Amino acid sequence: MSEPAIELFQVSKRFGPKVAVNAVTLSVPQGQVYGLIGPNGAGKTTTFSMMCGYLYPSEGTLQVLGVNPTLPGALKGKLGALPQDAILPPGWEVGTLLGYWARLSGLAEPEREAREALDKVGLAEAWSVQTQALSHGMAKRAAMAQALMGQPPLVLLDEPTAGLDPRIAAQVRQVIRDMKGRQTVVVSSHNLQELEELCDGAAILDRGSLAQAGTMAELTSQGAEFRVQIARGEIIPPELTQLPGVTAARMESPGVLLVRFDGQGHRPEEVISRTVAHLLQTGVLILGVTRGRSLEDRVLQIL
Numbered sequence: 001m002s003e004p005a006i007e008l009f010q011v012s013k014r015f016g017p018k019v020a021v022n023a024v025t026l027s028v029p030q031g032q033v034y035g036l037i038g039p040n041g042a043g044k045t046t047t048f049s050m051m052c053g054y055l056y057p058s059e060g061t062l063q064v065l066g067v068n069p070t071l072p073g074a075l076k077g078k079l080g081a082l083p084q085d086a087i088l089p090p091g092w093e094v095g096t097l098l099g100y101w102a103r104l105s106g107l108a109e110p111e112r113e114a115r116e117a118l119d120k121v122g123l124a125e126a127w128s129v130q131t132q133a134l135s136h137g138m139a140k141r142a143a144m145a146q147a148l149m150g151q152p153p154l155v156l157l158d159e160p161t162a163g164l165d166p167r168i169a170a171q172v173r174q175v176i177r178d179m180k181g182r183q184t185v186v187v188s189s190h191n192l193q194e195l196e197e198l199c200d201g202a203a204i205l206d207r208g209s210l211a212q213a214g215t216m217a218e219l220t221s222q223g224a225e226f227r228v229q230i231a232r233g234e235i236i237p238p239e240l241t242q243l244p245g246v247t248a249a250r251m252e253s254p255g256v257l258l259v260r261f262d263g264q265g266h267r268p269e270e271v272i273s274r275t276v277a278h279l280l281q282t283g284v285l286i287l288g289v290t291r292g293r294s295l296e297d298r299v300l301q302i303l
C-alpha cells in the first residue's frame with residue numbers, strides 16, 4: 001500500500017489555555033476524498049491549518065505528502081488550499097490575480113492554469129471583474145480556483161460549498177469528484193449528505209478530539225445493517241434471526257425494520273435478498289430497503 005497523503009500522530013493544538021485539537025491521530029489515504037466533520041468549534045479549521053503548514057502543532061507529529069508541512073517551501077506547488085472565509089485582496093482583476101498566484105507557485109503556464117481553474121468553478125466570465133465587485137459566492141469560487149491551479153497532488157477545501165447556490169454547489173461537488181483517484185482531497189463541510197456522497201472516508205471531530213474515523217462504508221455501517229420500510233404485514237423478529245447471517249432484527253420505529261448482520265462472513269446482497277424473500281413469503285409488503293444508516297444519523301448518534 002502506498003504511503004498515506006496525510007498522517008497525524010497525537011497532534012494537539014493549544015491557543016493559550018484553549019485546547020483546539022486534542023491528541024488526534026488519523027491518516028488520509030492517497031487519491032481519496034476525505035471528509036472532516038464536526039460541530040462548530042470542533043477543531044476542523046485548526047486541523048486544516050496545521051495540515052497546510054499555516055499553524056505549528058503544540059504537540060505530536062504531522063506528515064503531509066511525506067514532509068513536515070511547516071518547513072519553508074515544503075509543499076510549494078504540491079498543495080492547493082481553500083481556507084475558510086478566504087478573502088481576496090481588493091483592487092485586482094480576478095484573472096490577473098490568479099495568474100499572479102500561479103506564477104508565485106511556479107506553474108509553467110500561469111494564464112492557461114488560471115483560465116482553466118476559473119472555468120472549472122463556473123466563473124470564466126469573471127476574468128476581468130474586480131475582486132471587490134464579486135458576490136460572496138463568486139469570491140469563494142475564485143478562491144477555490146486558486147486551490148485547483150496546477151492540479152496539485154493535495155487539495156484542502158474548508159467548507160467549499162458553504163454559501164453557494166444549489167447549481168454551483170453541485171458543480172463544485174463534480175469538480176471534487178473528478179479529482180478522485182488522481183489527487184487527494186480533504187473537505188470540511190457541515191453538509192453531511194454532501195460528504196456522504198463525495199467522501200471515501202472521514203474523521204469526526206468533537207471538541208478537539210477524534211470521535212471516530214473510517215471509511216464511509218464503516219461510518220454508515222453499510223456492511224453490517226440495513227432497514228426495511230414495511231407497508232403492511234406482521235414481522236416476527238425471531239424468524240428473521242434464524243436466517244443465515246442475520247444477527248439481530250427489531251422494529252426500530254413504526255414501519256421500519258432494522259436488521260443487523262455479520263458482514264464479515266456474509267455478503268450484504270445475499271443477507272438482504274434472503275430477508276426480503278422471507279418477508280414476502282410471509283405476506284409482508286415492502287416499501288423500500290436502505291443499507292446502513294445515513295452519515296447524518298451516525299454523526300448525531302456520536303456527538
Ligand SMILES: Nc1ncnc2c1ncn2[C@@H]1O[C@H](COP(=O)(O)OP(=O)(O)OP(=O)(O)O)[C@@H](O)[C@H]1O
Nearest residue numbers: 015018019020038039040041042043044045046047
Ligand atoms: N487563534 C485562536 N485563538 C484562540 N482560540 C482559537 C483560535 N482558533 C481557534 N480557536 C478555538 O479553537 C476551537 C476550534 O476552532 P476551529 O475554528 O478549529 O473549529 P471548527 O471545527 O473549524 O469550527 P466551525 O465549524 O465553526 O468553523 C474553538 O473553540 C475556537 O474558538
